[in-house]
Amino acid sequence: xxxxxxxxxxxxxxxxxxxxxxxxxxxxxxxxxxxxxxxxxxxxxxxxxxxxxxxxxxxxxxxxxxxxxxxxxxxxxxxxxxxxxxxxxxxxxxxxxxxxxxxxxxxxxxxxxxxxxxxxxxxxxxxxxxxxxxxxxxxxxxxxxxxxxxxxxxxxxxxxxxxxxxxxxxxxxxxxxxxxxxxxxxxxxxxxxxxxxxxxxxxxxxxxxxxxxxxxxxxxxxxxxxxxxxxxxxxxxxxxxxxxxxxxxxxxxxxxxxxxxxxxxxxxxxxxxxxxxxxxxxxxxxxxxxxxxxxxxxxxxxxxxxxxxxxxxxxxxxxxxxxxxxxxxxxxxxxxxxxxxxxxxxxxxxxxxxxxxxxxxxxxxxxxxxxxxxxxxxxxxxxxxxxxxxxxxxxxxxxxxxxxxxxxxxxxxxxxxxxxxxxxxxxxxxxxxxxxxxxxxxxxxxxxxxxxxxxxxxxxxxxxxxxxxxxxxxxxxxxxxxxxxxxxxxxxxxxxxxxxxxxxxxxxxxxxxxxxxxxxxxxxxxxxxxxxxxxxxxxxxxxxxxxxxxxxxxxxxxxxxxxxxxxxxxxxxxxxxxxxxxxxxxxxxxxxxxxxxxxxxxxxxxxxxxxxxxxxxxxxxxxxxxxxxxxxxxxxxxxxxxxxxxxxxxxxxxxxxxxxxxxxxxxxxxxxxxxxxxxxxxxxxxxxxxxxxxxxxxxxxxxxxxxxxxxxxxxxxxxxxxxxxxxxxxxxxxxxxxxxxxxxxxxxxxxxxxxxxxxxx
Numbered sequence: 223x224x225x226x227x228x229x230x231x232x233x234x235x236x237x238x239x240x241x242x243x244x245x246x247x248x249x250x251x252x253x254x255x256x257x258x259x260x261x262x263x264x265x266x267x268x269x270x271x272x273x274x275x276x277x278x279x280x281x282x283x284x285x286x287x288x289x290x291x292x293x294x295x296x297x298x299x300x301x302x303x304x305x306x307x308x309x310x311x312x313x314x315x316x317x318x319x320x321x322x323x324x325x326x327x328x329x330x331x332x333x334x335x336x337x338x339x340x341x342x343x344x345x346x347x348x349x350x351x352x353x354x355x356x357x358x359x360x361x362x363x364x365x366x367x368x369x370x371x372x373x374x375x376x377x378x379x380x381x382x383x384x385x386x387x388x389x390x391x392x393x394x395x396x397x398x399x400x401x402x403x404x405x406x407x408x409x410x411x412x413x414x415x416x417x418x419x420x421x422x423x424x425x426x427x428x429x430x431x432x433x434x435x436x437x438x439x440x441x442x443x444x445x446x447x448x449x450x451x452x453x454x455x456x457x458x459x460x461x462x463x464x465x466x467x468x469x470x471x472x473x474x475x476x477x478x479x480x481x482x483x484x485x486x487x488x489x490x491x492x493x494x495x496x497x498x499x500x501x502x503x504x505x506x507x508x509x510x511x512x513x514x515x516x517x518x519x520x521x522x523x524x525x526x527x528x529x530x531x532x533x534x535x536x537x538x539x540x541x542x543x544x545x546x547x548x549x550x551x552x553x554x555x556x557x558x559x560x561x562x563x564x565x566x567x568x569x570x571x572x573x574x575x576x577x578x579x580x581x582x583x584x585x586x587x588x589x590x591x592x593x594x595x596x597x598x599x600x601x602x603x604x605x606x607x608x609x610x611x612x613x614x615x616x617x618x619x620x621x622x623x624x625x626x627x628x629x630x631x632x633x634x635x636x637x638x639x640x641x642x643x644x645x646x647x648x649x650x651x652x653x654x655x656x657x658x659x660x661x662x663x664x665x666x667x668x669x670x671x672x673x674x675x676x677x678x679x680x681x682x683x684x685x686x687x688x689x690x691x692x693x694x695x696x697x698x699x700x701x702x703x704x705x706x707x708x709x710x711x712x713x714x715x716x717x718x719x720x721x722x723x724x725x726x727x728x729x730x731x732x733x734x735x736x737x738x739x740x741x742x743x744x745x746x747x748x749x750x751x752x753x754x755x756x757x758x759x760x761x762x763x764x765x766x767x768x769x770x771x772x773x774x775x776x777x778x779x780x781x782x783x784x785x786x787x788x789x790x791x792x793x794x795x796x797x798x799x800x801x802x803x804x805x806x807x808x809x810x811x812x813x814x815x816x817x818x819x820x821x822x823x824x825x826x827x828x829x830x831x832x833x834x835x836x837x838x839x840x841x842x843x844x845x846x847x848x849x850x851x852x853x854x855x856x857x858x859x860x861x862x863x864x865x866x867x868x869x870x871x872x873x874x875x876x877x878x879x880x881x882x883x884x885x886x887x888x889x890x891x892x893x894x895x896x897x898x899x900x901x902x903x904x905x906x907x908x909x910x911x912x913x914x915x916x917x918x919x920x921x922x923x924x925x926x927x928x929x930x931x932x933x934x935x936x937x938x939x940x941x942x943x944x945x946x947x948x949x950x951x952x953x954x955x956x957x958x959x960x961x962x963x964x965x966x967x968x969x970x971x972x973x974x975x976x977x978x979x980x981x982x983x
Contacts, residue, residue: 293482344392554713638658776820873917
């Protein structure tokens with residue numbers, strides 16, 4: 223026992239620092255247990271995808287303007303900012319750098335090469351002056367030896383000049399050229415002209431004839447080549463040093479200052495000012511907060527969603543849980559909508575906003591089938607809002623710019639969410655697609671009237687609406703059919719599409735059952751019909767009950783001849799030669815073998831659960847009574863099925879239908895009163911035996927199930943009309959006379975008669 227004072231909670235401000243730390247650590251640990259890393263990852267994935275989908279392209283850039291465009295409105299500075307102007311600094315640095323002259327380096331090979339050429343020319347001239355050759359031949363040989371295309375007149379003058387004069391002139395010319403090369407001849411026309419002028423002035427001072435001076439000047443024009451080569455590395459280094467010497471340019475923006483006027487061309491200075499002001503950051507922050515808020519709202523909504531769509535069948539041991547507690551469905555939901563948001567984001571600009579209509583229809587249909595119609599409605603609304611915000615290029619024009627995609631995406635998502643849960647086959651899926659196409663075609667016309675668009679629309683607009691209506695009616699159903707087929711296998715989900723396929727009589731197991739155990743097959747058809755009618759009556763999944771009825775006794779394929787419905791006429795009962803324990807074991811084994819066979823053929827887990835539970839832990843009464851008569855009984859557990867007991871409405875209905883079908887089939891005179899009495903006894907015995915303890919059935923449900931069974935049996939064992947005996951005689955003229963109670967009628971009479979050997983012939 224503790225004192226009263228010690229039982230009172232200690233206020234938080236009176237706790238010690240260590241106590242507060244321990245309590246905070248415990249609470250944080252509890253929170254971490256509730257929020258797993260998987261859910262945190264899903265939350266972030268949804269938030270990021272919503273952010274990317276909602277942020278217009280203009281907001282995803284640092285500044286929502288481009289150089290060369292015009293400003294759509296006036297912009298004033300919201301605050302005073304002093305910033306480093308990179309644009310002004312860079313321009314000043316470029317001016318200083320361009321003022322630095324280009325750097326050159328001297329190429330000594332130019333002077334050496336031309337000295338050798340002039341020396342070779344002089345030696346050739348001197349060597350050919352005394353040769354007994356025509357002048358033209360001498361000129362050709364000189365040009366060929368030197369390798370220059372010298373004028374013939376120049377070579378002829380030098381050939382007529384004395385060797386001493388030629389050598390003297392060559393020496394003076396080389397000295398004049400070397401002087402210029404040492405000074406440096408740059409590859410500039412002005413500098414080359416100035417250097418050549420200085421060489422000519424030096425040659426004019428020589429005591430030579432005019433034609434010899436002319437020849438030397440022509441040689442100077444050819445030989446005076448630039449020997450200063452541009453050095454880009456040295457030049458760039460010098461300019462970099464000049465740029466580095468420039469101080470950064472700082473500028474100040476005063477609060478309220480007009481940054482740009484409406485209609486003014488965007489320049490780099492404008493963009494720099496907007497970046498300095500952080501013009502776009504508040505909008506980006508707002509989009510991010512809105513994305514988190516929508517994700518929180520969706521996460522909170524999943525806590526209240528416990529229902530599953532009628533197209534979805536869960537294992538019997540799966541209890542209705544909030545969607546927020548089902549990690550598998552949360553992952554599935556994220557995989558359905560996050561890629562859709564990103565797909566619209568990336569295809570929006572190349573295709574157009576109509577791509578959102580196809581995506582939202584597909585995602586909504588798959589969500590309604592695989593997760594929940596209510597979740598599909600919520601997700602469609604969030605999707606429509608996010609894509610509409612992302613489509614609006616300028617949020618200041620958001621109401622009108624986003625009206626059309628917001629309404630269209632929301633309407634298509636709502637239609638797909640409400641209609642997809644009722645889809646049972648491919649034809650119904652096609653009808654949903656056609657309705658989606660009709661909405662896509664008509665709603666833009668209605669919105670066009672609201673927003674003041676041209677009416678009637680142009681042929682081009684009508685063609686565009688028609689194309690997207692066709693795509694919306696064809697693509698979502700096709701993708702839904704393919705996506706559901708893939709996802710239901712990946713996530714272990716059973717939908718109506720799988721059940722419809724299993725209900726086909728040509729499936730391997732049903733075909734084997736019909737061939738090897740025809741009596742069991744016919745009995746299963748009857749049980750399936752009873753279960754379907756009862757499930758429909760109480761609002762359970764009637765298709766699931768039908769398929770479960772077809773497959774519940776597939777375990778009898780192991781020993782079909784041990785079950786009474788497969789006995790041939792006059793066949794000996796094999797159980798007469800067996801003990802009651804062995805007979806009971808053989809009968810009970812068909813449940814376990816049915817489960818193994820279902821797993822071998824990869825039937826869905828809910829069907830396997832129905833097979834395992836359709837007898838529960840019921841007592842095999844016939845052999846139990848036989849064992850008691852023989853005095854070999856020990857405990858009744860040896861004569862009970864292994865179970866478990868039914869844990870779903872459909873499983874309980876199947877147990878009752880199976881038991882009722884066997885009991886009614888055994889009645890010698892199945893009149894309506896006897897059938898109803900037998901059904902009541904079977905249901906009462908199952909209740910008394912506790913077989914329905916784990917099934918979510920109410921007494922009202924049991925009453926409705928009983929009525930469904932009674933009405934179904936009445937439609938089968940209805941009272942037959944007793945037809946009068948009919949004899950047929952043949953007249954000599956080929957006509958038949960029907961004799962019925964002394965009255966004659968011709969064969970052409972419309973009265974129906976039972977076929978006889980006479981009439982068949």
